[in-house]
Amino acid sequence: MLKVYQQTLNKTVAFKGIGLHSGKISSVKILPGQSDKGIVFKRIDLKKNNEIQANFKFVVQGKLCTTLENDYGVKVSTVEHLLAAFYISEIDNAIVEIDNEEVPIMDGSSRDFIKLLEDAGLKQLNRKRRYLKIIEKTEFEDHGKYISIQESKNDFEVGFQLSYKNKLIGNQKNMINFSKDNLDSIYQSRTFCLFEDIEKIKKLGLAKGGSLDNAVVIKDEQILNENGLRNKKEFVNHKILDLSGDFFLSGFRILGKVNCFQGGHQLSNIFLRKLLNNKSSFKVIQLDEILVPNKNIVFKPVKAAVNA
Ligand SMILES: [Zn+2]
Known part of the structure; x- marks a missing residue:
């Protein structure tokens, strides 16, 4: 709510x-x-x-x-x-x-x-609280990755699709409404990586603390973690979790509908910079009275400086 x-x-x-x-x-x-x-x-x-x-x-x-x-x-x-x-x-x-x-x-x-x-x-x-209410669509595409945001009723909704050659991940997609859906399977979803990428990541000096205790590892069509996945869409659900954290860096709770294909931290950040620069695409608002669920929602625009 x-x-x-x-x-x-x-x-x-x-x-x-x-x-x-x-x-x-x-x-x-x-x-x-x-x-x-x-x-x-x-x-x-x-x-x-x-x-x-x-x-x-x-x-x-x-x-x-x-x-x-x-x-x-x-x-x-x-x-x-x-x-x-x-x-x-x-x-x-x-x-x-x-x-x-x-x-x-x-x-x-x-x-x-x-x-x-x-x-x-x-x-x-x-x-x-100040909310960032989207009033006009903004989109961005970069090397086959895509992200957009458009007006939503009064919710933060995230649609995400992954497309991996790995068959176990494949074309996983999900759509989550952060104000209305049960978020257990979102916040319980773990970060993941392909077994064949581990060496490459370690060579970059990263993932020094990575283990099966803190990441899902996929080798071909097998999950290497003893208890398998926590939910059927754990991969895309984790990406939705990442996106909610990265979007919170806007400094606001956003009322809008995001659609993302193959995105990640970098794309989310480039996109936020673009969105907050495009001042005609949103309004900063606050709610004016205690809410009865879905009734009597009164928005009041507030003057707020958004520096991008
Ligand atoms: Zn993550």
């Missing part, structure tokens, strides 16, 4: 784990945040210039994960599954203290983060 007011978590939560790409162990604390501050990462292993705003403008590398870097060269990587958890848990503001460069991969999905945030509970803040 659409919330009128911004929210944060009710108490501090903590966890630790290995980084998928760095292979380093990080300890993380998530603290309640203030209205209008958004999600802020704080590298507590560094003494100064250690804050990094979770915003698309600070994305520096988006190939195999989403990395943020502030103006002083301080980075935090693999933020997407935690951001997706904030999105799904309806948290708008939080401070994420981390003592290393990469957010732990946990089980490769957002399941553990969502559980922690659920346990912490929600706290309503005194400022209203």
Whole structure:
């Protein structure tokens, strides 16, 4: 349901784990945040210039994960599954203290983060939430990859299609309405890779912390993980999870319908820059009264500066 007011978590939560790409162990604390501050990462292993705003403008590398870097060269990587958890848990503001460069991969999905945030509970803040309501279609194509967004009623909907030569993945597609559908199979879906790509990825110095405990590995038509898949569409569902985390970097909750073919972190970031630059394609709004589900929804445009 659409919330009128911004929210944060009710108490501090903590966890630790290995980084998928760095292979380093990080300890993380998530603290309640203030209205209008958004999600802020704080590298507590560094003494100064250690804050990094979770915003698309600070994305520096988006190939195999989403990395943020502030103006002083301080980075935090693999933020997407935690951001997706904030999105799904309806948290708008939080401070994420981390003592290393990469957010732990946990089980490769957002399941553990969502559980922690659920346990912490929600706290309503005194400022209203701002939504980005799409009013005109924007689309982008790049080397056979495609992404578009168009007007939706008052929901965030994501349609995604994958097309892999690998027969087990094949042409998997799904359409999810983040406000109305049950999202269990989305946030439980793990990151995945083809067995034959592991060597290539490792040669790039990545996936040092990768294992069958935090990624689905596919070899030909077989899943190498002992218990197989968590749901039939785990591959495309994970891509939808990634997209929700990456789109949360817009700084808003978006009301619009996304269609994506073969996308990933990089495409999502290029697209967000394009979308937020095209100011005639959206309105920034807030809700004006407490909502009765699907009734009496009153939108009020607000003046907001969006810097792309
Ligand atoms: Zn992912």
